[in-house]
Amino acid sequence: MTDTIVEPAIDNPPVVFTQDHIGWTAWLQPLAEEELNDRHYEALVDKGRAKSPYFALLVRDPDILQARTKTDNDIFYTTKSGLPRAERELSATAASRLNGCILCASVHARFASQYSKRNDDVQKLLDEGVSADLGDRWNAIVEASVALSATPPAFSEKHVQRLRKVGLADEEISDVIHGASFFNWANRLMLSLGEPTPAN
Template structure:
């Protein structure tokens, strides 16, 4: 990053979201992303998916492409490698719960859409967004949310009782690990996204 770009702060007039939502929330960076025309093979290797070159967030993170690549591969393994462990819907639920607790409207919108799609439990996902992490979603989902919230508040708050509650709902070791990975990753991702940009309200429906 050059001295010129290091001191450039971007300002945006677009409206902030007024509530958590499954609608497509936008995101505006506080710092300049790399121009798409300036991306090199090294940057594309960091992006992993070439289509992400169209995204301001990933082009901003591409200023450190090796770290971005590591981050993206971990993300993909946590959420898409579902041959064993937790179903995709509950991985997304863990991410949604962490994002709701942290106040990251953008991340909550993305992962709540996935949680609703993969579970067909749209009303429960919306209840989590509307009421917060104390919403009652059924014993198994409540256990996933509670564990995710404990990790979100502070890792030391995550206790043997959270693991015991997950086991009582039938989760095995791999499934419990997936809850932890989904929540822990989004604790980090929320803080990064909230630090380097801000959410933009969804476009109004016609």
């Protein structure tokens, strides 16, 4: 693999957290669609992702990307039991807000709003940060997600007890842990490979 450093000229890059659609530019050269083979498309899982600079960059290592995408899909789309989708997205939004990943926060905030119909509370999290008061249940989810995302992690039994106190069962607590932990990792990957840009 030959890495080519990309030096985009970005006018007015996003600097605030938003639920609006924004873009992302890689600092290394993503694969062009004409370079993709069957193994790349298998790793992408969804062929439409070939148009995303982020996934077109990650597909340079198809084995890792395929494992990453299957994990992501299982955490956020397997919702027949466990935590509702809105609160899985809330955990990812809280981790992304703490870590400063404007793009990830925008994507997961939109999903949290869509599935919860609590747009104002989601925006409050983006505007005020992870200490925003969102009500007991959401506060407990945000607090646990932030503790998991801290360096070093600060998650402990007290977070589990608080989640139980607001009504989460063990399977739902597991979903909070998976959503926040996955996006804590995903934020750091995205932040190390490129930067947010205005929507195309």
